[in-house]
Amino acid sequence: MADKKKPTPKLDELEKGPWPSFVKEIKLSAETNVASQAVLGILERSYNEKIGHWKHGGIVGVKGYGGGIIGRYNDIPEDFPEIAEFHTLRVNQPAGWFYTSDALRTLCDIWEKHGSGLTNMHGSTGDIIFLGTTTEELEPTFNALTAAGFDLGGSGSAVRTPSACCGMARCEWACYDTMAVAHDITMTYQDELHRPAFPYKFKFKMSGCPNDCVASIARADMSIIGTWRDNIQVDKDAVAAYASSGKRDIAKDVVEKCPSKCMAWDGKTLHIDNSNCVRCMHCINVMPKALAPGKDRGATILVGSKAPIIEGALLSAVFIPFLKMEPPYEDLKELVHAMWELWAENGKNRERIGEFIQRIGLGNFLEQIGLEPVPEMISEPRSNPYIFYEVKKG
C-alpha cells in the first residue's frame, strides 16, 4: 500500500471509473518501492498546487553514450528525497512492439531491481520507457539491459529510435517490410543514435501503407510510407458479395468517397481507372476481402515533418515518389547521408531538417544533395514571380 501517513485524496479520485487507472499503476509499484511512493506524494502535491515539480538539466548518462537517458530531478528534494534524482531510460523497443511473455518479465526483473518499477509502454517515439532511477543506478541498469540483449534508444540531437507499424507481420496492406527496414536502419545508425552529433533530433518512422498507423507523415524527419505503382487487386466475386450481403453500399460507401473519382459501379462490376487513383486506401479499407494494394509495391519517401517548436508544425514533403525498398536499402541510405551531410554542416542549433529545408528552399536543398526536382514534390508551382534566377555571367 501507499504510505497511509500521506493520503492522496485527489489522486484517489482517478482510481474511479471504467478506464484503466494510472494511479492504480503507481500504487501497485508503491507497494514495494519507496520511489514510487514518493511519486504519489509529489503528484498529489502538483494536483493541489496546479504546478509540476520536475527539473531538467545536468548531464547524466552511461559510459560512452551521449543519449538514451533523460536527467530528471525534483525541485523540492527536501520533501521528496527518495526521488531527488529520478532519471528516465529510453530502451530501444523491438520493431513492431512484439514481445514474448519471457522478454517482458526480463525487462520487469531488471527494472524492479534497478529502478522505480514504473514504465511507459511505450513512449511517444516508441521506446520502452523506464521511468525513474538514481544516477548511481544508470550504469548497472544499462549493463543488465545489454546482458539481456536490450540497448538504449536515442535522445538529444541524435537519430531517435526508429519505429515501425506491424507491417508484414500482421497486415495484408504492408507494401514493404517495415519491421525489417526499422531494424536495419536502427542497426546501421547505432553510432548516430547513441552519440548526438546533429543540429537537432532526426526521426525515422516506417508505415506499411498510406493509412500510416505510426503517424510517420506528421512525426518523422524521414517518413517511409508504403504504396504501390500498378493496379489495385480486385476480387470481383468478393466485391459482389459485399454488395449482395448489404454490408457495403458500393456506390455510396466506396465510389462516392473516392477522392479522385476514379471509380464507377454499374450494379454488377466495379470499374477502377487506376491511372487516376491516388492510392488513398479508402476503398481497400472498407472492402478488405475484395480489394488489395497492387503487386508492384514499395514506398514513398517524404522528409521534414515535426511538431511546432520552433518555426511551426510541418508535415513531411515528398522526396522520392516511389522506391522499391529492397535490402540492403543502399539508395535510401545514400539519400540519408547526402541530407545529413548538408544539414549537419549548415543547420542551426535546434533546427530540424524540415525547418532547414524551408529556410534555404527546397529547390536549393535538392540541388545540393543531387536530387532532381519532380512535379510530384509540390502541390502546385509557385505563384509569385520573385525568382532567384542564376544567370551565367560573361
Added chain:
Amino acid sequence: MATETGKRITDIGPPYYEKFLPPIIKKNYGKWKYHEVLKPGVLMHVGESGDKLYSVRAAAPRLTSTKTIRLFAEIADQFSGGYLRYTSRNNIEFLLTDEKKIDPLIERLKKEGYPVGGIGPSITNIVHTQGWVHCHSAASDASGVVKAVMDELFPRFEKMDLPGKLRIAFACCLNMCGAVHCSDIAILAVHRTLPKINTQLLPKICEIPTTVSSCPTGAIRPKMVDGKQTVEIIEEQCMFCGNCFTVCPAMTLADAENDGLSIWVGGKVSNARHEPMFSKLAIPFIPNNPPRWPEVVAAVKNIVDVYAKNASKYERMGEWIERIGWPRFFKLTGIEFTKYHIDDFRHAGETYKRSLHLKHTPAEG
C-alpha cells in the same frame, strides 16, 4: 557490461524482432490475405495459407507498473502462447490462434480492469505525454486528463458507433512529445505567461547567446543585472512556446493560475479519402481543474457528440468540418469564436477567407 569475460557491451541495438513473433506470424509473414473485425476489439487476419490469427486489443494505461506488465505476461501465457504486442497508441494486443479462447480472454481482461475495444469506428486509447508525473515543462497533467476524458468517452471505446475513426491525443506543452498536431481532437496544455527569469541562477547555468537565439520571435535580448550578464524578454513578442526554457532551465514557465488547456480539432495522418491535415484551434483556453478536469471532459464530449450526430459515414472530424464549414462547426458545437482563432504567426494570411463562398442563412423572424 562487465561480463564474465570483462567486456562491456554497447551498440547492440534492440533485440531482433523475429524471435518475438508467434509461429503463425513467422509462417504467414508477408502472406496475409485479408482481415475482418469480428467484434469490438477483436481482429481476425486470414493468411493465404488459410491460417487465422486473432488479435484481442485491450486498453492499457501508458503509465504501467511492472506488476501489470507481469500480469499481461501471465495472461499471454494462458491465452496466446506467451505472444503479445503493443500498438502505436499504447493498447495491448494478445495474439491468439484458438478462436475458443477469445471470449474467456475478454472476460479475464475485463475482470482485471483492462477492457477490450478501440478498433474500427470508435475512440481508441489517447496517446499522451508525461505531464506532472515526470516532465519539467508540463502545463498540466497528462495521465489525469486522459483518464477523466476516457472514463466519460468509454462507451465509444467499447462500441463501434461513430461515423469514422476518432483519434484523440494529449500533449502537456507546445513541445508536443505526443505530436498531437494531426489528431481528430487534440488536447494541448499551454503556458500563457512570460518565463520567470532567475537572474542569480541564469549566468551560472545558461549560455547567453544560445538562450537569445532560441527565441523564434527574437523576444529575448542580453541584459546586465547587478554586473552579471543575464537576459530580458520583450513582453509583447513572447508567445509562450517555452523553447528558451528548454535550453535554459533558469527561465521557468509554469504558472499555477494561468496554465491550462486548449482544444484542437480536425487533424488526421491517414491518407484515406482526404490528405493528412493539421488540427485547428477550437477552444483557446480552459483552466486546470484537477483531479478530473470536468470542463475539459465536457468540452471534448460535446465535440464528439456533435460530430457523431452530424458527420456522414466514414467521415473523419476534419472531413466533416470541411464539408459543413467552420462557421457551422462553431454554431453546432456552441463554441465561442474569438480573435485567438485567427492565426497571427508565420504565413497567417493563408488562412484568411478570401472569397464569397459563404453559407448564409436567412434573417430570423
